[in-house]
Amino acid sequence: MSAHHPTLPAHEALRTSYSRQLRQGFADLRFDPPLEAAFREEFDRGLAPRLAWLALLITVSWLAFWAVDPLRMQPQALPAAQQGLWTELMAVRSTVAAVLLLATWRAWGRHLGGHLRHWVVVTALVVTLGGAWGATCYLRLGSFQPLEILLLLMAGLFLPIGLTLRQTLPLALACLVGMTLVGVLQTEGAAQGRFLYFSGLMLVAALVAAFGAYHREYAQREQFLLRAELAWQAGRDSLTGLCNRRLLEERLQALLAQAPHDRAPVALVLADVDHFKRYNDLYGAAAGDAALRTVAEVLQSMAGHPFDMVARLGGKSMAVLLHGLPLPEVQRLAARALNDLRTRAVPHDGSEHGWLGVSLGLAMAEPGDSPQSLHRRADHALYQAKLNGNNCAIAAP
Structure with a gap:
């Protein structure tokens, strides 16, 4: 806190920027600039290790799907006309795996630095679009593909991955539009209809997840203000508002x-x-x-x-x-x-x-x-x- 905090009149002594923000409200999930910067600093504290573990979990899961693909599809038994689709699927799996491995390596090596959010956005886009593309490959190969996994990907965007809700919403919209376009352009007929149906479900999932994410972030911001206000009051004289x-x-x-x-x-x-x-x-x-x-x-x-x-x-x-x-x-x-x-x-x-x-x-x-x-x-x-x-x-x- 700055040393220039006002001290008069008495009821103003405890009117810090924290308490003023509490009174003003923050329904739009945004504080005044100095408080916003302080909140982001606290929000980011300890974020890198959590992202490292999350990146590792996603990478292992993706590699597991990649390893199971040959067992499910038996590519050597595919007709010659479908060999190209198999190659396409492997290319998608390899590209996403490379991005995930790079992101995991940088996260565990603490090399993300000030570009942390850029890495989160890029990785989220690559995984969701790669997942959608892989799903279309399965559909075109005539194999069963649980599209419900795409719902998990959409909901996962609203987890605490270093982005505020205001940053997550555009990312979720971009992923939703991208997945829908991939499905429409890469499939046809019944497969295309199924993909469009799941696009609608993904929109609903995004709305539900956004509702939960809004209240989670609102509670985080409220707790930040309350903790800071209590800490400020603990170090102040209640009569004058001066430090103790x-x-x-x-x-x-x-x-x-x-x-x-x-x-x-x-x-x-x-x-x-x-x-x-x-x-x-x-x-x-x-x-x-x-x-x-x-x-x-x-x-x-x-x-x-x-x-x-x-x-x-x-x-x-x-x-x-x-x-x-x-x-x-x-x-x-x-x-x-x-x-x-x-x-x-x-x-x-x-x-x-x-x-x-x-x-x-x-x-x-x-x-x-x-x-x-x-x-x-x-x-x-x-x-x-x-x-x-x-x-x-x-x-x-």
């Missing part, structure tokens, strides 16, 4: 570990609302909550880098973690935040300034710093800011 202490500590630990490698400055800014107990006593707890949300929004404006983070540490204490900025720029952002809060002029009769103020302690990470040592220096600077009259920013030496 745990997330801040994890991010700070990661940035300090990375700092020697990327040589990017890391700054920690601790914030403490001035005379907050007096404010609560004067204006009540509800006004105190609103004041904390205002301070949170002001501090949030300091974050601009993807690795930046603003967190509520508890009570009236907050923190800003900044990445890649030198001390003068951190001081400039702190001064801007103080000025922003001064401009808002939230009344505070218990403050020496007459408005709600906040004290800031700044510390830049040094070589060898741990999260604890950096926090101690920022905390010492914050203490100096309090001694300096509050409502100011002091940088640690």
Whole structure:
């Protein structure tokens, strides 16, 4: 999640992109672009091994049919006029087997990469059209061919093979049209009528499978949003919408570990609302909550880098973690935040300034710093800011 998530008003604090998408709905099985990309990334996780096993299963099944063909047909006993059909059938079997073996080899070798969906589409087209062509060969040879296998091929297109329903539907339509054309062009008479009949059944099978695939993908998308929303809420402060202490500590630990490698400055800014107990006593707890949300929004404006983070540490204490900025720029952002809060002029009769103020302690990470040592220096600077009259920013030496 970006550090620029809005924090006001209170009921907006948990209105993340996930919850907004849940409210907006996704009947068309499509999220807003950033969420769609995140969903596809999770959807694809672990997909390659599953496709590898599926490709192996299909390949073994196809090779088994190929091995049984000579036993069923006894090609040496076929009339000379039908030898060409036998050769045609073997050519179809060989072509599809070659594509399947190549796809299986690439899937098991993890060589599909970013072309995974292209391989899925090509393999599905080759298998379905090859299956249809093989069926017409059997029909023309006068041998029994269970066309029901084509129904399984059509239904199989709607399995979770790496394509969304929006991608599967055009593929299924292409396969259906292709199989129908193969049947019409390669057969005649009763055989052609039988093939057309099964084309109708395949259309019905596609509609039924699409109905099931729609609800499966809808449930997957809904679960993705719910899991992400729960994970987001688990790391956030419910009052302000800021990150919590745990997330801040994890991010700070990661940035300090990375700092020697990327040589990017890391700054920690601790914030403490001035005379907050007096404010609560004067204006009540509800006004105190609103004041904390205002301070949170002001501090949030300091974050601009993807690795930046603003967190509520508890009570009236907050923190800003900044990445890649030198001390003068951190001081400039702190001064801007103080000025922003001064401009808002939230009344505070218990403050020496007459408005709600906040004290800031700044510390830049040094070589060898741990999260604890950096926090101690920022905390010492914050203490100096309090001694300096509050409502100011002091940088640690």
